Amino acid sequence: MNKLKSTGALLGTALLAFGAAPAQAATAVDQALVARGEYLARLGDCVACHSAPGGKPFAGGLPMTTPLGRIYTTNITPDPATGIGGYTQAAFNRAMREGVAKDGHNLYPAMPYPSYAKVNDADLTALYAYFMHGVPAVRQANRASDIRWPMNMRWPLKLWNLVFLEKAVYKEKPGQGAAWNRGAYLVQGLGHCGSCHTPRGVGFQEKALDEGGKAFLAGALLDGWYASNLTGEHNVGLGRWSAADIAGFLKDGANRHATAFGPMSEVIHNSTQAMTDGDLAAMAAYLKSLPAQGGNGAPPYAYDARTTTVALQRPAGNAGARLYATYCMQCHGADGRGVAPLLAPLAGNPNVLERDASSLINVTLHGTPDLVIRGIPAPYPMPKYAAILSDRDVAEVLTFIRASWNNSAPAVSPDAVEKLRRE
Template identity: 40%
Template sequence: MRKLKQMALSLALACGGVHAADETLVRQGEYLAVAADCTACHTAEHGQPFAGGKAIASPVGEIIATNITPSKKGGIGGYSEAQFSAALRQGIRADGARLYPAMPYTAYATLTDADVHALYVYFMSGVKPVDSMPAETHLPFPLNLRFSMMFWNALFLNAPGYTPDATHSAGWNRGRYLVDGAAHCSTCHTPRGFLMQEKQDEAFTGAQVGPWFAPNITANRVSGIGEWSQQDLIAYLKTGRLAGKAQAAGSMAEAITHSFQHLSEADLAAIAEYMGSIGDSHAPASGASRFNQGNASSNVGALRGVPFTTPVSDEGARLFSGNCASCHGSSGEGTRDVFYPSLFHNSATAENNPSNLIATILTGVQRHTAEGDVYMPPFGAQPNALNHLDDGQIATLSNWILQRYGNAETAVTPEQVAEIRRGGPASPLVWLAQAGVGAGALAAIVLLIWLTIRRQRRRNSI
């Protein structure tokens, strides 16, 4: 995908589509768009770059990504730079409508005026226009009233721009600028409050994002990534894996594929430096790391010679043998080249939150890096498919894996699997907002009736 974009940009430059004086700005803007991972949301599967149409799961409903190509019919071709900046950093469209914070404008508010200008030049001059118009987002009432975001922004949106911290190095400041801004790491890794705002006092301590759990990435050595060296983090961001510790899947795999692996060594080092300074005062400072749990274990040998239709006492072992052992090994040790990771010393099996284990089994893994493609098939396929496992089977398999290779204190229920299959936990905000509106309407009706009766009584008393 990135090579195709570069070829298209080079063609545009060669054909005079961009003035020579703007070439540097276009390339700077392209780099920033990669750092911001615009592709992950605004390019649908098998769709044209930045043409939108991708459905993004959120706790309050699906949000459809818009077309951000320079098409004047379907995209943002009619935006002035000021309107582009307002959309990017304030969540306000050219028509005045408010964007939902699934578009991480709360993070992009950090971007400097110079970087916003470079992005504008890139999207207007270096991106191919596509005239298609994606479907509209339809959230349930009253969240479909976009003007309500005006009040949300007043509470939670910071002023645009970035102020360097003179007490830290240039590398640390660059890392903070990227992490808090373009890379918008906090958008996924910070838990959210009742109004879906980020809890700033718990920044980067982990949060549920649809079916996946974005883990703690603070420097805490127990619950975070404090035991990783800066080179470990750089290697993970470039490849999506760190042998014996973690593998990227879901939205993080997309971020590796489309964004992090393409950043410069200097920027990756800056990110690693900054992340190494972020503490977590809410987590224990000592104990077993989530990357060092579990050991090699196997009892699938007890199944040899037993017909598949014969009931066995250990259904988890049979499910593991039939679906997992051929790649991850009969003892969960993975392969020597770590292409297939071990299931012990693996963050997906050691978290207190089992969402990532469940989601991995359900949806599989797909990641594209310079090292090559990584693929694990999904086992949550449609019923009657060859690789379909139902909610009960996935719960049984998950518990068997957790007991032998990971956090044995964590248990998975079929109900949890069903929730992850549906796209993750829903927020109570929708029905609470509806209840609030209903209560307000009821109070208004009661007040109107009371005023009417009171007025009638006054007339009768005259």
């Protein structure tokens, strides 16, 4: 009897051991899938929109301004009552690609599902695994929008999707290399760069979703900030940037041409600094391939400091020069070249050359948010001048900067400053 028990025990142990291997392997595969999903969620910068200031990650509640009124982002934690815990993979895919929630209501296209429609099945599977198994559940009810009836009705969004939504998953372009196609997939898909950097039409739709449209990534005004031109345009785009310049900017938030500020700071803080060097290089390769579009209509920029030097030597008769010498020159220099990448250059900076000065006004009034790269805060953030400089002061100093070092950009009016300060 004891021998039979011993034999049974040994047999049971052997069977358990035999069965444990596949279970452990499955767990390992699942964890790898969750880790892959976490990386992809970084690429999509999901945390930036679905987390309110001071709130729990992915629990929603961030206010977003639209032409119709303010909406609030949703809870995408796996809480079954208030989040997406009840979503199947199919329901998750539909929300990502078509902007339709589990209960059938349409999401506002502030959710960049026209870009996410290009994401392939394997990546959506990994994202689903991460949000279901790698994100802590948070019970936080979603907040209704501030859009009033009848504009808050969702059914017209079905018509919007019918007209503007392209449902095709990204397909590699023949004749292009693997790096180019990877970069195109990231820029057009999870990176959803066009959501900010592509101008929108009368229906608030992006005017182009890929390089086949002239407006794609040609720069756009959004929520008081002007998202830069990312095409090969010489003055306001990436025409003077090398692929290494682009990859370095996405990794570190600064390079010899410019420094990140405004919403782009959050993109770098939450998303692009965590990307692999291979993915950064792929995005840079794709962006460098885009032909020049948009621009400020000026000849190709060439540095010239002669008139600026004279103005700064005799600032008494030039209010903008006087303000620059008082508040700006210590960091950005008399030559306007700053100390890149620590202190942004102003001479030839694409953001300075852009016809729309909204971003310059906003960053002068409100400064730059904290940018932490690999655990180290940026040492010289732009200070806030809203309480120090009047609307006329801001207009005059920015007009001086935009006219200096051969920048040749339009003047800034006090009315434009007052409008953005009020908004």
